[in-house]
Amino acid sequence: MSPALLAAAAGLGLGLSLIVAIGAQNALVLRQGLRSEHVAAVVAVCLLSDVVLITAGVAGAGALVTRAPGVVTVVCFAGAAFLLVYGLLAARRALRPAALLTDASGARTGLAVTVSTAVALTWLNPHVYLDTVVLLGSLASTYDDRRWWFGAGAALGSAVWFLGLGYGARLLRPVFARPRAWQVLDAGIAVVMVVLAISLAVRGAAGS
Template identity: 85%
Template sequence: MSPALLAALSGLGLGLSLIVAIGAQNAFVLRQGLRLEHVAAVVGVCALSDAVLIAAGVAGAGALVTRAPGVVTVVCFAGAAFLLVYGLMAARRALRPAALLPDASGARTGLAATVTTALALTWLNPHVYLDTVVLLGSLASTHDGQRWWFGGGAALGSVLWFSGLGYGARLLRPVFARPAAWRVLDAVIAVVMVALAVSLAVRGVTGG
């Protein structure tokens, strides 16, 4: 196996191991996939954002991030505020059964609002920077001349995961034909978002 292919596979494996977890991005992509709303746009925004951040990490931006604690603190508090609001919105949906099935009322979220939310859930989440810019960027440097192959593999992992999650979610639509299933999903999303908000606020207070 060539060094380039080995580096790419290593990046793919590590990228998937970091991204396949319950988090802000995944919860949002899953919900949009279930609603069949702007799935391509959401998948594209999340995958492209990850690719940009991974490229920045491979290029060496991770070292700059770790040397700017003030910037990290600001992003932590901004991200915590956004995730808290989003979590409270999910909790509100879970407590209002009438608002759970958009197909029943015909109400849909606009493309601009959806893309803005996807961007905010990505770029206002310091965990994303730590995983992509800092961690993947640092590990890419261990592959020397093959580091861009490593980064490419990690970016491919993001594309595969978000595409599978966004478009595969429709297979679960029969389960979510019942309002109770939406209530459970939004309750879980609310808990995840609030927990992430608290962890970011704590990180901001402690400075890391």
């Protein structure tokens, strides 16, 4: 295998290892995939955001971020507030199973609301910057002139994951045909969002 392909494979492996975890983005993509609701839009937002951030990291923006702790602190608190609200909304859905599925009139979450939620869960989450810009960017720099192959591999990992999660979620739809399953999912999302919010608040306080 050529050095360029080895760099791309390393980027693919690291990208997948960072993204395949329960988090704000994945929870939203999974839920929209299960509901078959604005899946393409959510996947596009998450994927394009990852590509932009990975590109910035490979280009060297990670070093600039680490030199601006005040910016990181502000983003941490803003992200914590948003994730806490999103977690509380998920908890309310879990406690009100009648609201988990579309109602009798076929009401669905609007495209604008869904897209704005995906944007916020991505760009207000400092973990995304730490993973894509700082960590991936730092490791990419070790590949010198092949760092863009490394970045391409990481971007491919994001594409494989988000497309697979968003459109593969329908395979789990028989399980989620029961309101109880949605209650469990939303309860799990609520716990994850609140834990992430607390961890971001702690990080922000430590950096202030």
